[in-house]
Amino acid sequence: MPTFSIYTLGCKLNQLESEAIADTLVKVGLKEFVRGKTRIFAEELEIKKDDSTIDIDCDFPSLIIVNTCTVTSKADQKARRVIRKVLRDYPDSKVIVTGCYAQLNKDDIEKLDEGNPKRLSVIGKDEILNNALESSPRRTAGADSAKIKRGTFAMRTDGSMARLGFRGPFQFNPAHFSEHTRSFLKIQDGCDKHCTYCRIRLARGKSVSLEADEVLSRLQVLEQNHAEAVLTGVNICQYKDLKNFYHGELQLKLPGVARSNLPDLLAYLLSNTEKINIRLSSLAPDSVDEQLVKVFSNKRIRPHFHLSIQSCSNKILEKMGRTYNAKTVEKAVSLLRNSKENPFLACDIITGFPGETEIEFEETFNICKKLNFAWIHVFPYSKRPGTPAFSFKGNVPEREATRRVQLFTDLAKQGRANYIERWLGKEVEVLIEKGEVREVTVPGVTENYLKVFVKYNGEKPLPGTVLRCKLRQKDTDMDIDALAES
Numbered sequence: 192m193p194t195f196s197i198y199t200l201g202c203k204l205n206q207l208e209s210e211a212i213a214d215t216l217v218k219v220g221l222k223e224f225v226r227g228k229t230r231i232f233a234e235e236l237e238i239k240k241d242d243s244t245i246d247i248d249c250d251f252p253s254l255i256i257v258n259t260c261t262v263t264s265k266a267d268q269k270a271r272r273v274i275r276k277v278l279r280d281y282p283d284s285k286v287i288v289t290g291c292y293a294q295l296n297k298d299d300i301e302k303l304d305e306g307n308p309k310r311l312s313v314i315g316k317d318e319i320l321n322n323a324l325e326s327s328p329r330r331t332a333g334a335d336s337a338k339i340k341r342g343t344f345a346m347r348t349d350g351s352m353a354r355l356g357f358r359g360p361f362q363f364n365p366a367h368f369s370e371h372t373r374s375f376l377k378i379q380d381g382c383d384k385h386c387t388y389c390r391i392r393l394a395r396g397k398s399v400s401l402e403a404d405e406v407l408s409r410l411q412v413l414e415q416n417h418a419e420a421v422l423t424g425v426n427i428c429q430y431k432d433l434k435n436f437y438h439g440e441l442q443l444k445l446p447g448v449a450r451s452n453l454p455d456l457l458a459y460l461l462s463n464t465e466k467i468n469i470r471l472s473s474l475a476p477d478s479v480d481e482q483l484v485k486v487f488s489n490k491r492i493r494p495h496f497h498l499s500i501q502s503c504s505n506k507i508l509e510k511m512g513r514t515y516n517a518k519t520v521e522k523a524v525s526l527l528r529n530s531k532e533n534p535f536l537a538c539d540i541i542t543g544f545p546g547e548t549e550i551e552f553e554e555t556f557n558i559c560k561k562l563n564f565a566w567i568h569v570f571p572y573s574k575r576p577g578t579p580a581f582s583f584k585g586n587v588p589e590r591e592a593t594r595r596v597q598l599f600t601d602l603a604k605q606g607r608a609n610y611i612e613r614w615l616g617k618e619v620e621v622l623i624e625k626g627e628v629r630e631v632t633v634p635g636v637t638e639n640y641l642k643v644f645v646k647y648n649g650e651k652p653l654p655g656t657v658l659r660c661k662l663r664q665k666d667t668d669m670d671i672d673a674l675a676e677s
Contacts, residue, residue, distance in 0.1 A: 201260025207375035259290035263573035291394035379424030414467040428478035477515035479523035494534035495640035503558035504551035543592030545583035565610035569599035
């Protein structure tokens with residue numbers, strides 16, 4: 192049986208797409224190997240030859256997929272390191288590189304393969320299935336020759352993609368998630384914004400959305416086996432289902448609700464499902480309005496929101512090409528806090544953008560401090576080829592950019608500690624996750640996105656179980672937020 196493994200870099204959307212690719216490859220007959228973070232391990236195979244059975248230890252997968260990211264220059268560097276490592280460590284494996292970095296830097300990646308014959312292919316995600324291996328490497332039976340030979344790969348060209356009806360950015364639709372307890376559902380891809388620093392829109396293209404009826408159909412399938420689904424995309428706030436666009440008097444004559452944007456989609460999903468909880472990926476501050484937060488008041492929308500802010504300096508926001516100002520950010524935070532009881536609010540911040548003075552940095556820092564985020568993902572600005580900001584003047588020295596990152600990191604840690612403190616002694620829903628079990632505790636994530644270990648009495652709860660738990664104390668010894676008790 193041909194085998195595969197996947198190494199994923201980058202965002203939750205990439206994680207979802209890797210899960211989806213894995214699920215699809217399994218459906219067409221490949222088997223997944225898993226070992227550690229690289230999802231690679233060896234397995235003993237039984238090979239029959241002349242009515243006898245010979246055991247052969249296979250220490251490599253037939254196919255390795257590296258799903259790349261290009262959000263920063265460090266992401267590019269990490270992708271190259273991973274690709275070189277798998278080419279070096281697994282000389283008998285076919286390697287496919289895909290993802291945003293592969294979309295934009297195909298020639299550079301192909302130069303990393305110095306083998307003869309070449310083992311590396313750089314392709315889009317929609318090509319992966321048709322490039323899956325037709326069979327595992329040839330095996331030779333015999334007492335002294337029970338080894339797998341190199342360079343004996345055949346490519347699949349039987350139209351498997353077409354047979355399964357897959358096409359476009361929403362072709363892969365996993366019903367099984369091997370790496371996550373929570374399920375993920377991609378509702379949107381691409382972006383119509385023109386942020387001057389962003390390379391992802393160059394790789395992903397213009398915004399496209401999955402039709403609302405298809406989103407619902409996929410969510411209903413997930414509801415059968417999952418307690419929670421994360422709706423994800425490059426910019427889910429740009430969701431728009433044009434096929435089901437109802438407005439004005441026409442809407443009143445039709446059953447159901449309008450399904451033209453994200454709030455309408457959420458209302459449609461909630462009214463046509465029964466129990467599955469919904470968590471959202473990043474939100475744009477200028478998309479958070481009364482219509483959206485009205486839907487958020489539903490108890491099945493998880494009290495965890497992430498704002499893609501980047502800066503709170505109006506001058507820097509304008510240079511970034513962002514379509515809002517600092518007051519928009521503050522209003523969005525206020526609306527979100529009023530929609531739920533003390534929700535977990537996180538944000539993204541870029542420091543050291545070209546031309547960012549100390550005054551403009553302090554504007555952002557002070558507003559974030561005032562807004563008291565539960566977490567801040569902070570990144571030093573990274574010049575990205577092909578973007579307008581690549582040629583901007585006024586680069587911030589690396590040492591100063593590092594200092595600013597550290598200030599935000601300290602603020603983020605303090606904000607998280609304060610948030611945890613406010614929830615101690617309160618009851619929350621906890622989704623039990625896969626992972627290490629320690630004594631009589633199991634790992635989980637709360638409805639408001641705190642990582643916990645849950646102490647249980649009696650039978651150990653299985654991953655995917657939802658428990659009502661009380662947060663007992665903060666934890667400083669382990670990489671979690673708190674200890675809880677069911």
